[in-house]
Amino acid sequence: MKILVPVKRVIDYNLKPRVKPDGSGIDLANTKMSMNPFDEIAVEEAIRLKEKGVATEVVAVSIGPAKAQETLRTALAMGADRAVLVETDEDIEPLAVAKILKAIAEEEGPGIVMLGKQAIDDDSNQTGQMLAALMGRPQGTFASKVEVEGDNVSVTREVDGGLETVKLSLPAIVTTDLRLNEPRYASLPNIMKAKKKPLDTKSPADYGVDCAPRLTTLKVEEPPVRQAGEMVGSVDELVAKLKEKGVVA
Amino acid sequence: MSEEITRESMPVDVVVVGGGPAGLSAAIRLKQLDEALEVVVLEKGSEIGAHILSGAVIDPRALDELLPEWRETCPLAEVPVTENHHWLLTRSGKWEIPHLALPPLMSNKGNYTGSLGNLCRWLAERAEEMGVQVFPGFPASEVLYDEAGNVMGVATQDMGVAADGSHKPEFEPGLELHAKYTLFAEGARGHLTKQVKARFDLEAECQPQVYGLGIKELWDVDPGKHEPGRVVHTQGWPLSESGTWGGGFLYHQADSQVALGFVTALDYANPHVSPYHEFQRWKHHPEIASVLEGGKRVAYGARVINEGGWQSVPKLAFPGGALVGCSAGFVNVPRIKGTHTAMKSGMLAAESIAAAIAGGRELDELAEYDAAVRSSWIAEELQKVKNAQPLVAKFGEDVGTMLAGIDMWLRTLKIRLPFTMKHHKDADSLGRADLYPKIAYPKPDGVLSFDRLTSVSFSGTNHEEDQPCHLKVQNMDLQKASELGLYDGPSTRYCPAGVYEWIEEGDEPKFVINAQNCVHCKTCDIKDPNGNITWVTPEGGGGPNYPNM
Numbered sequence: 001m002k003i004l005v006p007v008k009r010v011i012d013y014n015l016k017p018r019v020k021p022d023g024s025g026i027d028l029a030n031t032k033m034s035m036n037p038f039d040e041i042a043v044e045e046a047i048r049l050k051e052k053g054v055a056t057e058v059v060a061v062s063i064g065p066a067k068a069q070e071t072l073r074t075a076l077a078m079g080a081d082r083a084v085l086v087e088t089d090e091d092i093e094p095l096a097v098a099k100i101l102k103a104i105a106e107e108e109g110p111g112i113v114m115l116g117k118q119a120i121d122d123d124s125n126q127t128g129q130m131l132a133a134l135m136g137r138p139q140g141t142f143a144s145k146v147e148v149e150g151d152n153v154s155v156t157r158e159v160d161g162g163l164e165t166v167k168l169s170l171p172a173i174v175t176t177d178l179r180l181n182e183p184r185y186a187s188l189p190n191i192m193k194a195k196k197k198p199l200d201t202k203s204p205a206d207y208g209v210d211c212a213p214r215l216t217t218l219k220v221e222e223p224p225v226r227q228a229g230e231m232v233g234s235v236d237e238l239v240a241k242l243k244e245k246g247v248v249a
Numbered sequence: 250m251s252e253e254i255t256r257e258s259m260p261v262d263v264v265v266v267g268g269g270p271a272g273l274s275a276a277i278r279l280k281q282l283d284e285a286l287e288v289v290v291l292e293k294g295s296e297i298g299a300h301i302l303s304g305a306v307i308d309p310r311a312l313d314e315l316l317p318e319w320r321e322t323c324p325l326a327e328v329p330v331t332e333n334h335h336w337l338l339t340r341s342g343k344w345e346i347p348h349l350a351l352p353p354l355m356s357n358k359g360n361y362t363g364s365l366g367n368l369c370r371w372l373a374e375r376a377e378e379m380g381v382q383v384f385p386g387f388p389a390s391e392v393l394y395d396e397a398g399n400v401m402g403v404a405t406q407d408m409g410v411a412a413d414g415s416h417k418p419e420f421e422p423g424l425e426l427h428a429k430y431t432l433f434a435e436g437a438r439g440h441l442t443k444q445v446k447a448r449f450d451l452e453a454e455c456q457p458q459v460y461g462l463g464i465k466e467l468w469d470v471d472p473g474k475h476e477p478g479r480v481v482h483t484q485g486w487p488l489s490e491s492g493t494w495g496g497g498f499l500y501h502q503a504d505s506q507v508a509l510g511f512v513t514a515l516d517y518a519n520p521h522v523s524p525y526h527e528f529q530r531w532k533h534h535p536e537i538a539s540v541l542e543g544g545k546r547v548a549y550g551a552r553v554i555n556e557g558g559w560q561s562v563p564k565l566a567f568p569g570g571a572l573v574g575c576s577a578g579f580v581n582v583p584r585i586k587g588t589h590t591a592m593k594s595g596m597l598a599a600e601s602i603a604a605a606i607a608g609g610r611e612l613d614e615l616a617e618y619d620a621a622v623r624s625s626w627i628a629e630e631l632q633k634v635k636n637a638q639p640l641v642a643k644f645g646e647d648v649g650t651m652l653a654g655i656d657m658w659l660r661t662l663k664i665r666l667p668f669t670m671k672h673h674k675d676a677d678s679l680g681r682a683d684l685y686p687k688i689a690y691p692k693p694d695g696v697l698s699f700d701r702l703t704s705v706s707f708s709g710t711n712h713e714e715d716q717p718c719h720l721k722v723q724n725m726d727l728q729k730a731s732e733l734g735l736y737d738g739p740s741t742r743y744c745p746a747g748v749y750e751w752i753e754e755g756d757e758p759k760f761v762i763n764a765q766n767c768v769h770c771k772t773c774d775i776k777d778p779n780g781n782i783t784w785v786t787p788e789g790g791g792g793p794n795y796p797n798m
Contacts, residue, residue, distance in 0.1 A: 014711040185408040185421040
């Protein structure tokens with residue numbers, strides 16, 4: 001069984017995003033970019049399934065600028081077998097991503113499409129669900145445990161108030177949550193080897209997908225600055241302060 | 250408790266420790282001379298440029314020699330220096346030092362202002378195009394010696410070690426890189442450089458290296474106040490109040506951004522001095538504040554800079570390896586520039602290595618590299634200014650600056666005074682807390698000045714939490730008795746990231762090390778009065794993630 005792992009190149013999670021002065025978006029010039037952490041978990045899970053003998057091949061896919069190659073090389077260094085870059089400098093919305101992924105999935109025929117539950121840049125949480133709908137295949141989202149049994153996959157989902165386990169028939173779409181696994185480090189020799197693994201470059205047009213945006217961004221702004229706290233000496237002082245601010249009567 | 254580790258090893262021709270301007274220039278030069286050479290660059294930052302912090306006003310001399318076409322694609326070419334000012338600040342005013350009084354070497358004509366991190370990113374791309382293997386996120390943590398005692402390479406740090414030393418499930422052992430020659434290009438106070446300096450006694454015939462702590466911010470300013478290419482340096486206030494010396498810089502760079510920062514010489518005596526707060530205070534000077542008002546801070550960081558100059562340059566070569574860039578210390582202190590000399594030293598080392606390997610040599614001492622530096626324009630330039638820093642350090646800022654100016658003028662005019670000023674180690678200059686007045690720094694206003702932890706959040710700093718502390722205190726009793734008892738805990742003030750705290754636990758003071766905040770500036774390794782703190786590499790990728798710094 002083949003596993004297809006879509007990965008997204010996003011602003012590094014350690015960084016404080018800087019809103020462009022004109023409010024049109026986030027300034028990414030010279031900003032460190034890395035693989036979306038949820039996608040890293042998807043790559044790790046796919047590789048573990050391969051190591052267990054469940055999967056035979058792990059194919060990483062990214063849709064984005066030429067530099068997204070680096071993200072794919074990271075996936076290859078972790079253990080993916082080959083990669084496909086669908087190169088575009090446009091801002092691609094989840095629907096277009098799902099359409100391109102559907103076309104690739106039809107070509108590759110994977111048993112599982114394993115991807116992060118959402119990307120940390122736009123927090124859309126849509127691609128996996130849209131892909132499942134477009135393909136007419138079952139989906140197991142927010143996975144914290146994945147077990148393949150014959151023609152089925154059991155996915156334990158992190159839902160409000162607990163865990164839900166669903167059984168899906170393959171092929172299926174699985175989106176990964178934070179607690180599924182702890183991704184491995186890419187070792188230096190594996191990074192070297194990854195440079196020699198195959199990486200195909202395509203364009204959205206190769207898949208006949210119209211990537212025109214359906215949404216218009218009106219404005220991007222920073223969250224309000226948190227006010228500094230105030231230390232109080234006693235409960236009475238606290239109550240007095242709260243009254244003063246009109247929080248309690 | 251640590252399990253038996255088996256490390257893989259890999260033979261290469263040259264391994265370069267550190268992906269800064271010196272290391273990358275060396276790698277590029279090696280490939281230019283012989284493209285068949287296997288060259289590996291190891292970098293502890295999560296990407297090239299992540300740990301690079303500089304002003305910067307850059308003299309393109311070495312870049313012109315290395316990659317003459319650089320102006321076509323390198324982001325540094327965007328902003329040439331157009332105006333150069335040198336101010337002597339008083340509490341609320343300024344004296345402008347006229348250009349004619351400054352020795353010609355202090356002019357910034359033909360120089361560029363921009364981000365050194367971005368220059369390094371650009372250099373790394375060139376290096377990779379030429380076939381250099383660049384590995385960010387892999388700190389070299391150990392020098393490897395062969396049986397004869399020659400440096401035979403380095404080992405990268407193990408990944409996935411827990412705080413208690415045990416191996417986590419994702420443990421990945423380090424890799425040994427065995428090289429014919431190893432270049433140390435770690436920047437100021439490199440931790441492996443410190444080891445090889447001691448092992449081969451490289452500083453036997455030079456003055457001790459001394460340092461300044463540079464703290465920098467990047468601001469988006471009101472476009473109406475932005476004058477690309479305008480470069481300002483300041484001396485005087487506020488350090489003049491505590492008898493300390495150093496100075497500020499304010500560079501108008503691309504995209505309505507101003508890079509500003511403040512360097513405090515680490516030979517200060519008063520243990521109550523806080524370089525971080527001096528910098529915050531400096532931003533409130535009316536001449537500086539007027540540029541920043543209405544703007545927004547976007548980045549913060551700190552790094553030590555070598556200030557020893559020519560007399561502190563150690564022996565550069567030893568069996569199997571050499572020091573390049575700030576690992577050796579080629580900063581021209583009055584010009585506050587070291588990028589061009591760092592790059593040039595990397596190129597000279599590369600030339601010596603390529604010739605040596607072509608001649609069938611390996612693992613021996615590259616004495617010709619040491620000689621090449623001493624007869625290059627690096628030496629010519631640094632000799633002119635060798636007394637400037639120590640004169641200021643000795644005679645204070647006003648008289649010292651004047652004497653430094655005279656000394657530089659005379660040397661420029663080829664009148665060489667027959668003396669070289671000496672240095673004293675920064676750690677030894679600290680005085681007892683009870684002999685110096687405490688300093689009441691103003692509270693940050695949250696607009697121009699900020700508290701330290703808020704600032705650190707603008708450096709993108711992160712370290713894996715579950716790992717051994719990378720700031721090693723050798724003797725905790727000594728730390729308590731001396732660092733706290735005699736000096737009143739200067740670490741709580743000199744650290745620009747607020748890593749160190751003395752807290753009361755029961756009746757006992759306890760030294761708390763918030764190592765995850767460390768921005769890798771190395772001040773603690775230098776300024777601890779007893780040399781009791783040693784900085785070692787944390788897990789790969791840890792530390793700041795500087796953009797455009």
